[in-house]
Amino acid sequence: MNIIVPVKLVPDLVEELTIDSSGKALDTSWLRLILNEFDDHAIEQAILLKERIGGQVTIVAPDVEGIDDVLYTTVAKGADRLIKLVGDFAGGFNNHALARVFSAVIKELQPDLLLTGVQAHNDLDGSVGPLLAEQLGMPYIGYVAGVTLTDGNVIARKEYPGGLIAEMEVTLPAVLGIQAAQQPPRYIAVSKVRQAMKTATIEEQTAAELDPTGGLTIGRMFQPEAGAQATMITGEVNEIAARLVSFFKELGIL
């Protein structure tokens, strides 16, 4: 089973986000990028499948700040092959452009199965998985939490609201948008990542020219007024707890 996991990095939401001077995009100068958390689940699901049925897991990612560490970490987890797409990514790119670049490279790899995060928090023009599926002419199922293989087909457990699951069968090759892996993404010690840095190779491939057609032009970006609604309770921890207890009493739950 030849499994490909295309991944992207996204701004770390723990950090403060600011808008740049154009007023139309995030200020990237101080932005810390981390692996899209759903892509992390896609990687985990790919490695779980490999452990169960064998095969090869290839991670493909655009060359952006911090990508090497992310790629080496996936090797420490069990990925076999790393491909970094080198291109003009520094100026920003939308998901349509990224999916086209992925599609050109992945076509050549003749995959059986593509797993990718169901979405990313900064998706503005669709998510990478279904865009890529259509570029490759493959079927797509998203919101998947659980993947089983039967001869030549995949059974994907697709989530609906309220905990309802639809078991869907899809012919291979196919793309699945992973919501959650069957196990939480495994923890990898830093020493193992360092080891991977010494032994693993990151293959570089030149990305095709970025073509953003199908994406959007943003006129303005802004931050919603924070905390506009809440009455903030301040003070020492004891005072705050006391205030909360008095609210609980007022609300009739104590």
Add this chain to the structure above:
Amino acid sequence: MNQDIYVIVEHLRGQVADISYVMLAAARLLAQGTGGKVVAVILGHNAREQVVGLGADQVLYLDHPSLAEFTSDAYLKALAGLISENAPRVVLLGHTSVGMDVASGLSVRLSLPLVSQCRSVSTDNSLLKFISQICGGKIMAEGVLPVPTALMTMVPGGFKPEHGWSAQPPEVTPVTVPTMEGLRVTLKQYVEPEAGDVDISKEQILVSVGRGIQNQDNLELAQELADALGAVMCASRPVVDQGWLPTTRLVGKSGKSVKPKVYLALGISGAPEHVEGITGSDVIIAVNTDPAAPIFDVARYGVEMDMLDLLPVLTEQVRQATGG
């Protein structure tokens, strides 16, 4: 090209999803700008009764056995034919497990631009505008809906579902469905959610934990507070994905919607997918280290603090107050 606004009605097992009415409300506003009609599109099999309550001027009904249950492949095929033939001004789909499976595919197949995570729309003379909510609700992106046809996936929050309702039954026009051969996705079966130990949607006091809990061991601190309050513990997606609490305790878009008297959100940032499930709460109290966390936009009371510092003290004071 015409000036109509299409809404792809989302329905699952005989029930029209709320997001469909949210989209109809948005479509009404857009149609006032374009002078076109609000057109609800229903794909299904023997599903004509689903038109009840849809606030649309017209319903296009695509009936085919392969559309009886949602699959991305069949929906994509049927919708691609309809949209390319009629070229409406805007097509609205839910930013959901259904809509997101087909919107991107439609964008590539039909070479049409796609706006995702759209929360609200407005009109400015002949311009149609959108605002999308990204980065977990921390950033809004505004722009003009591209011509001639724009695809959009919508999140709830910008329009009230009741504004997409109508008691007046719309006119239903059957549409011929193209041949549906060569489908690659089939529904095998639905699996009902496991019967939970508790039904969080019926609980009056909920202690809900998010990423701020940091690790599984700390859950005990939240459980102690829940016990002291006579509350039940629930969680946002990251905690459930880590396997620290079962999916029956999941609140939000992919979990349950809750409506307690008090919802205590501990270390939950308030991403739109979570907020969607808690707006029915009477009072939301949020504790978070990040003053810019969107949870403070929906909470009545907020505390800017590490939940782990507050929990033991609060539990102790609740115990004292109840004599426990």
